[in-house]
Every structure is written in structure tokens, then in C-alpha cells.
Amino acid sequence: MIFSRSPKKGNPAAxxxxxxxxxxxxxxxxxxxxxxxxxxxxxxxxxxDSQVSQTLKGK
Incomplete structure (x- = not known):
């Protein structure tokens, strides 16, 4: 699966x-x-345990 980086919507404090x-x-x-x-x-x-791995796993 290929992912692209896009601007985050919503929480500006992220x-x-x-x-x-x-x-x-x-x-x-x-x-x-x-x-x-x-x-x-x-x-x-x-x-x-990386943030990218957690994002890809949907956590």
C-alpha cells in the first residue's frame, strides 16, 4: 500500500x-x-513503536 503525506485537518495543536x-x-x-x-x-x-507504524496500523 502506498501513502501520501497531506496537511492535517482539525486539531491545530497536533x-x-x-x-x-x-x-x-x-x-x-x-x-x-x-x-x-x-x-x-x-x-x-x-x-x-514509531508514529508512522502506529498510523499505518490505524492506532
Missing amino acids: QSGFQLTPLSSALWAPKRVYLNKDHIVFTAPVRD
Whole structure:
């Protein structure tokens, strides 16, 4: 699943000013996404206790 970063709506006191949104929820929701590995800057594992991991798990 691919997520995009979008501005957070609602609570202005939130720690971060963005949220992760599934690309499949976008208005233009593509059937497929092709990633060019030459354009990927970096990859890294995500810790289970990280904020990103918790967001992806829906917690």
C-alpha cells in the first residue's frame, strides 16, 4: 500500500502538521503506481513503536 503525506485537518495543536493518506483514497485513485527506483531517495525499516507504524496500523 502506498501513502501520501497531506496537511492535517482539525486539531491545530497536533504534534505534526501532516497525516498519511492512502493513495487509494485520492480523488484520482490510480489502479497502479509505477515507482522508478532511480528516483527513490532512500528506504528504511519502520520500527513497530514509531508514529508512522502506529498510523499505518490505524492506532
